[in-house]
Amino acid sequence: MNIAIDCERLASTFVQLCEIDSPSRREKGVSDFLRQSFGDLGATRIVEDTSAPRTGSDCGNLIVSIPGNKAGREPIFFACHMDTVEPGCGVKVLRDGDIFTSHGDTVLGSDDKSGIAALIELIRILREDKTEHGPIELVFTTCEEIGLLGAKALDCTLLTAQFGYALDSTGIDRIIIGAPAANKLKIEVHGIAAHAGLHPEQGISALCLTAKAIADLRMGRLDEDSTSNLGLIYGGVATNIIPDSVTIEGEVRSHSLQKLAAHTAEIERTFQQVIECWPLPPSLAHAALGHPCPSPRLPDKGNENEAPAPAPSVTITVQLEYPAMHLNLTDPVLARVKQAEMILGRTLEFQVAGGGSDANILNSFGLPTAIIATGMNKVHTTDECLDLRDLTRLTELLYAIVVA
């Protein structure tokens, strides 16, 4: 198949996009660029949804409709996110042959502007070569990098396509067909403050409670489907005060919802057990009765009207960050990719990934969405890079999917 991609035009679009600042919640510059670009390319409808107040972004998600020119072909959608991670402002793109990088002080922004640039080139060549295709809808989300906020607030009624593709993964010629669900955890450990030099025996260090619980926990890869991580910790006031409050934030991911629940419960139980078995300061220990642990801590809950005794405790908040996604190779969304693979005479890898992205959310809306790798590499670092040859390969694949 001869696909008339203009590589230099594609490169120039990509560089232009990367050099527009678009940290999460400030995507309007990119949104305006896309309105202009797709307006010039014959989009019949360009609408922004009303998600901005919920995401806190300076614009909503943008939905662009490109009409088909062949009757009876089903519509499909492509999705990209407009935001980039920090440091991502003031990007100056360096080009060495076919390789794009930043100057080293920012990310490049190929996550996810590689996908956006490929879509602009795709619509341009479809318009130029007048190939027959069905309706195409383009979804550009905000705030992907800070919790998939744009996708979560997307107004799906603006879409007519029943399935589509999110262009947002590293490498090339890879299709992501499964991704885990994730729980986000916030664990607030409460101890008892005391002067560290004068009355250390009166305190319980929330930091020590936390350290013991973490030491008792399994972390990292938990089984073939699941991982966990505690990534943030903060608390304490001063070196001479026994800290009465430490907060940890972390996550559990799993391709199995059952395992997700079990691993999350294990973390909760571990913290609770450490708290329950922690020796109380002598001033409180006399009140502790009938406790199952060798070093009893608290009296029973007692009269609810009484003020609660100061004692160690833990408050754990669990939030489903995103649901799992799982596609079958026979689903129409993947059947079309298999056809494209044949058209191009190319071998694609169909893989299960460990990350969460807008596609998890779109799938949960009942819109089967496969993730297509865009050629982006070393994302979320200042070493991020993209090879123009990969960007061209991506554009060829999108074209083949559209005409398949």
Ligand SMILES: [Zn+2]
């Ligand atoms: Zn991304």
